[in-house]
Amino acid sequence: MTGLLASYAEVAGKDVVKHLRQLAAPLKTKKVVHVNSTRSGGGVAEILTKLVPLMRDLDIDASWEIVTGDPDFYQCTKSIHNALQGHPGPILPTLIKAYEKTSAENAERLRPVLQDADVVIIHDPQPALLLSHCPDRKGMWIWRCHIDVSRPYRPVWKYLRPFVEGYDASIFSLAAFTQQLPHPQYLIPPSIDPLSEKNMPLETRNVTETVRRFGIDPAAPMILQVSRFDRFKDPIGVIEAYRMANSFVPDLQLVLAGGTASDDPEGEAVLEEVRQAAQGDPDVHILLLPPDSHREINALQRAADIILQKSKREGFGLTVTEGLWKGKPVIGGATGGICLQVANHHTGFLVSTPQGAAMRIRYLFRHRDKIEEMGAKAREFVRENFLLTRQLQDLLTLMVGLMSKAEDRIELG
Amino acid sequence: MAKAKNNRKGSASKTQAPGADAEPFIIKNCALVSISTAKRALTLRELGNRLQTIQSASIYHHFWGSLLAPRFDDPEYKNDFAAWVRHSLHDAVLAERLAVVDPKEFHDIEDLRRELVELIEERLDESELLTWNRAEEPFIFLRSQIVVFDTHRSIKRPERLPVALSKMTLGSVFYHFIDARSRTETRIDDFSAWLGGFGKRYEAVIDRIARVDPFFNTLHELREQLALITKDAFRRFCQ
Numbered sequence: 001m002t003g004l005l006a007s008y009a010e011v012a013g014k015d016v017v018k019h020l021r022q023l024a025a026p027l028k029t030k031k032v033v034h035v036n037s038t039r040s041g042g043g044v045a046e047i048l049t050k051l052v053p054l055m056r057d058l059d060i061d062a063s064w065e066i067v068t069g070d071p072d073f074y075q076c077t078k079s080i081h082n083a084l085q086g087h088p089g090p091i092l093p094t095l096i097k098a099y100e101k102t103s104a105e106n107a108e109r110l111r112p113v114l115q116d117a118d119v120v121i122i123h124d125p126q127p128a129l130l131l132s133h134c135p136d137r138k139g140m141w142i143w144r145c146h147i148d149v150s151r152p153y154r155p156v157w158k159y160l161r162p163f164v165e166g167y168d169a170s171i172f173s174l175a176a177f178t179q180q181l182p183h184p185q186y187l188i189p190p191s192i193d194p195l196s197e198k199n200m201p202l203e204t205r206n207v208t209e210t211v212r213r214f215g216i217d218p219a220a221p222m223i224l225q226v227s228r229f230d231r232f233k234d235p236i237g238v239i240e241a242y243r244m245a246n247s248f249v250p251d252l253q254l255v256l257a258g259g260t261a262s263d264d265p266e267g268e269a270v271l272e273e274v275r276q277a278a279q280g281d282p283d284v285h286i287l288l289l290p291p292d293s294h295r296e297i298n299a300l301q302r303a304a305d306i307i308l309q310k311s312k313r314e315g316f317g318l319t320v321t322e323g324l325w326k327g328k329p330v331i332g333g334a335t336g337g338i339c340l341q342v343a344n345h346h347t348g349f350l351v352s353t354p355q356g357a358a359m360r361i362r363y364l365f366r367h368r369d370k371i372e373e374m375g376a377k378a379r380e381f382v383r384e385n386f387l388l389t390r391q392l393q394d395l396l397t398l399m400v401g402l403m404s405k406a407e408d409r410i411e412l413g
Numbered sequence: 414m415a416k417a418k419n420n421r422k423g424s425a426s427k428t429q430a431p432g433a434d435a436e437p438f439i440i441k442n443c444a445l446v447s448i449s450t451a452k453r454a455l456t457l458r459e460l461g462n463r464l465q466t467i468q469s470a471s472i473y474h475h476f477w478g479s480l481l482a483p484r485f486d487d488p489e490y491k492n493d494f495a496a497w498v499r500h501s502l503h504d505a506v507l508a509e510r511l512a513v514v515d516p517k518e519f520h521d522i523e524d525l526r527r528e529l530v531e532l533i534e535e536r537l538d539e540s541e542l543l544t545w546n547r548a549e550e551p552f553i554f555l556r557s558q559i560v561v562f563d564t565h566r567s568i569k570r571p572e573r574l575p576v577a578l579s580k581m582t583l584g585s586v587f588y589h590f591i592d593a594r595s596r597t598e599t600r601i602d603d604f605s606a607w608l609g610g611f612g613k614r615y616e617a618v619i620d621r622i623a624r625v626d627p628f629f630n631t632l633h634e635l636r637e638q639l640a641l642i643t644k645d646a647f648r649r650f651c652q
Contacts, residue, residue, distance in 0.1 A: 015582050019584065023444055139530060175447075175555060176550070178451055179577045185450060186446055186449075188446070230620070381485055393444055399559070400560050401446065408556065409559050410558070411561045411562075412560065
């Protein structure tokens with residue numbers, strides 16, 4: 001077993017890796033090309049950084065290409081991205097023109113690799129138009145949509161849909177995100193990488209040092225929400241819940257850790273509202289962390305007693321997965337992918353109001369054994385369902401299925 | 414490349430045919446991936462109507478597929494229809510009635526389909542409100558694609574079954590204990606079929622395996638129970 005696969009076998013189990021090998025056997029030497037728009041930054045690049053070498057370790061001829069463009073191209077793809085997530089707003093024709101022109105240029109450069117591949121996986125809308133420029137493709141083309149398209153801004157989806165329809169299959173993270181399309185729509189939930197800086201094991205000493213650096217008392221009870229300062233994440237509701245619970249939990253600390261949100265015009269305003277709501281309470285820690293603070297977030301999640309993700313709307317909620325992986329119960333808003341991960345009384349609690357969150361915080365601190373019990377269950381739940389190896393297994397199953405052209409049952413010889 | 418098989422008569426029934434006591438038990442493994450049919454229901458009436466025409470693979474998925482799907486096992490509502498009626502339509506009465514529907518008691522998926530539709534229509538007759546009540550979240554009909562592959566491992570003698578079972582992946586447990594029931598003509602699990610091939614010798618073990626409820630257990634629990642039963646049985650044989 002090679003180094004990378006062996007590392008994953010240690011975390012996910014030897015059986016899992018054996019399973020991957022068996023499943024990958026029919027795909028041996030097949031050319032699989034992933035295409036996205038960046039090699040670093042963002043969840044997709046993070047996944048591909050590990051997924052592509054893992055596929056190569058399984059003897060699949062996997063490679064990773066990116067599309068590049070000018071500022072107009074990126075402005076257009078960002079607008080498309082926002083619109084697909086439901087933000088209303090038309091896109092200027094000049095930007096659409098730049099999107100189409102840049103897609104054609106990228107197709108010119110990538111065509112030999114893409115047309116020759118057995119499987120091409122196009123991630124998100126940025127490279128979605130490449131298919132229309134590769135008429136002589138020999139392999140299967142799959143559109144992998146990582147974003148929440150459950151309620152897209154219709155005019156933009158209407159523009160993009162004909163391009164997506166040409167694919168042989170698409171992949172969505174949740175059933176609620178699927179659309180009316182003329183090809184199979186596979187469901188593959190996202191996953192976390194257990195070996196990344198954000199999820200790797202940390203020494204207790206490092207955890208303690210990190211929380212002290214932020215002025216947090218490692219000995220006092222702590223609840224944590226990690227998320228952008230965004231109204232959909234309901235940080236004000238989290239502060240309300242903390243206030244309702246803290247008279248029953250002496251020395252309770254609330255940590256709200258989020259990004260600087262430089263690309264989000266609303267972020268600053270929400271952050272200001274959060275600061276005002278905290279009213280200078282020394283036990284409320286509002287942490288503005290740079291985007292590469294993976295190890296710090298890891299330490300905070302490990303130091304917390306309970307993780308909160310009280311979102312009012314959520315795609316999948318990978319911060320929930322991360323919290324569960326650290327062996328913590330999660331109190332989450334009953335929305336989107338949180339419902340798939342948080343099972344009431346098992347891995348945490350689903351809530352709809354600050355009052356509901358406060359009640360569950362009090363309950364868990366009153367029954368500390370439950371924190372341990374749920375945390376252990378939560379970690380195992382993630383080990384089986386939401387690690388990168390499971391995402392790879394799903395992808396291999398899908399590729400075997402598509403290449404065999406079978407409907408619902410494929411028996412490998 | 415993969416050989417496509419669209420029928421449900423798998424190879425295990427042939428390789429582990431009764432009477433062929435010299436034949437080893439071929440351990441297979443499987444992986445499941447979910448596919449959306451893009452068909453949805455927002456009311457109970459819509460659920461009933463959709464159920465009448467939805468492909469049988471979708472009904473199979475909503476009863477069995479979730480055992481291998483990435484989600485937490487719901488200890489109360491073991492099939493997706495019952496869970497949706499309870500959590501999204503908030504009708505406890507129908508949720509309870511649907512929750513006890515045991516798919517292994519039905520001859521085939523079509524019988525199961527008729528039972529589900531009947532229960533829904535009966536409830537609609539009882540409660541006019543439910544005719545109009547909109548669910549919080551739609552029910553989205555899914556189906557699964559199953560890929561079966563050889564592990565290149567086999568069990569030559571029944572006494573080896575307990576150890577082999579305890580080491581089996583959940584995919585193998587699913588394939589041999591759950592999937593076998595809809596795949597084989599005898600509609601029994603592969604372990605019992607194989608042991609049956611040794612004549613009456615293992616009837617007691619087969620009886621005990623038959624009492625394991627495949628529906629109200631997780632795959633982990635099933636693996637544990639099957640390993641325990643066979644371990645206990647073969648210890649007695651050795652005494």
